Amino acid sequence: MGLGGGLRLPQSHEARICMWLLAELFQLQGWESDPRAGILLDLYFYTVQFSREHSFNQEQSSAFFAIVKDTHEACVETPLPNVEECYHYFTELLFCHAIRRPPFSIDLFSQEQLALMSDYVVNTYFRHFKLYKYAFTPQVRLDVSLSYVGMPELAVELGEAGESVKVPIIIPEQEEVADSGTTAPSESPRAPLREYISAQLCQELAQLRLAVEERLQASEEQFSTKLAQLEKVPNSSKGSGRGRRK
Template identity: 35%
Template sequence: MDNLIKVPQLPKAKVMLWTDVSYHDMEVIDKMQSIPDLESALCSVFRIDLPEPKREVLLELFVQTVLFSREHSLKKEQTSALLSIIKSIHEANIETPFNNIEQCLRYYKELLLCHSVRRPPFSINLFSYEEVDCILKYIYNNYLRHYKLYKYIFTPQVKLDLSLTYSEITDHGSATTEDSSLADVGNTMEKETMPNQILSSETQETPISDNSATSSASVSDLRTLIEQEVRQQMKLVSGQLEETIREKAFQCNSNLNPSQHNNKTKN
């Protein structure tokens, strides 16, 4: 698995007539009436070689798109373009494990615009206004509403591994090198000011043990304080992230269902 995580980017919309599904492929697909035969044909056309459940989910997406095209009597070139649009939106979604719903929304609207307005070579009028309206609803109900499920299945999970390193503290809990040097300077100054005072071995051992115990206790307290502060900051960041996700989800739902949002506002 690649350790590099891609940042969400907005793909460039373009005309997708006969891009993934050729005219001959559409003739083969039209001959298939049963679901297993249709899955086999689509698996061969798109060269799907994925493990389960990814393979089954992707085939189900393409099969439902073909059935939708048949239900609305779309032509071969329209069905081919619609399959490529669905495939392109799906690839844009699973390109990154991060949330890129806004990019996908803009992208699929631009794709439909490229196939509904005559402006060669940038766009063609492949779909009528009524067909575009039906396709918009179909893509929203069958893919964008399940956007997170597709991302969960087809993208790797991202986990935060946090570790703390105490660079100024040794493994035995002793003082830092800077503190040790300051202590040496203090001892030298004390010897110079009291040259005639002779310390016994007992009086020398007592302050050393006290300093060692005090240093060990201060190191333990420092670690506890840092860990508590990190936990508090992680809880704060997690709460802010959840609030941002809820706001983005509400905003996206409002953009996808403007009529429903307006009715709630009026009420």
Template identity: 40%
Template sequence: MKHMEEIRVPQPPRARVLLCADLKQSDMEEIEKTKSALEIERILCSALVSDVPQPKQRILLELYTNLVLFCREKNFNREQTSVLISIVKNVHQFNTETPLNNTDQCFNYCSELLLCHSVRRPPFSIDLFNSDQVTEILSYFINTYMRHYFLYKYIFTPEVLLDLHLSYTGLPEVTATEETVRSETPISNNADETRETVKKKQVTEEVQQNAASPTMKTIETDSTKQGSTPKSELRTIVQREVGDEVMRLTAQLQQRLQQSAEQLNSAISKLETNVQARK
């Protein structure tokens, strides 16, 4: 018997330098030359999300294009823009690895990646961003990606399905008699002839049983009626219990989603407070 594997929140990978990890120097040169958002999307699509199906590709392009526009607004250079896109890409991949809530792990991973690019300690880290730029990036990340955290997880995380099988023991089997009738019934190409043969055989057996033992016929009929009743009752009980369980699980899921949303809003408020305190 196979048991369902336990789904656990994965641990974030070790932070590393992401200079030119996803966008080449030629890509950044093309992005720097163009001023059209559509042209930026075309370059990012061929470099980052060419193998992603729609509509997921459209969502990622919007995310990365807005990052490029943010970097232009803050006057970031090529290397800073490329690294920031790679940071958000890695955080997004880590977020969508599990259907479970990993809000804190995602934000900590983003903070570690930024720290890895704001302190000069080669070859482990480089000083690409200063403290003010890190504060601006964290504020942008919170107000964009983290505020839509559950939306990204819902769209990009594979759906988890529960396959439920029920089996019961101690119930009378009815397949044996059906197999006996089928095996004793001659094979015919005409369905009407086959049904007529089965009816004649059942009538003949019924007449013989009535002639031999009338009491036995009554007992068998009563037992047949008694045997069918527990099945219908069991089916009704199972349907009612399954329906109640589904309603209970639905209520629990809604409650957990509400709690997760409240926790996320609380975490975002704390992070915004910390960012403002640093200023």
């Protein structure tokens, strides 16, 4: 029996995992050498894997993938802390796809799926929120400079936890004698003033360093508190859902 015109000979196909397909779709082919592309590829791959493990259909998988992608884009749009705004945006996206209220929202996910997605994103993405922020946003630098007109300056740089502080140290010129034919004295009358200014600048530098350290510590504590509050929200929502089902 001969092969008909509509038949095709068996062909060998190369196995390709989901990560390769995602890399091509989102132009992340350099993920092996580019750390940012590798991080995005891991985020997208495990999002798709989560959808497959919980038997999401095509519409649900597409919507959940878009929710994670939009949340990440909101995170990296600014180098300033915005974890609270991002989590609020993430919850709004979830409820927008879990409540039937056309044309504003649609009931694409059930309450059980809503709790699963919330727990997954909080325990994976928001737990490493600062790492994503560090990898995808520019580093913030604080530059402080003091200058006085008519006086030379010597800049001193102090690096503190990714911030740069530049404070010039003022060194007055030695006083010149007005009379011609005479030389300046070995010790300028402005020497006490120079020592006083140097001492005051050293004190201000120490206070500035302490203020920067306190601000970084306060920011770290504030972020930890917000993350702890966010982790409690999904558990309470799941508990209230179980109570309604009973």
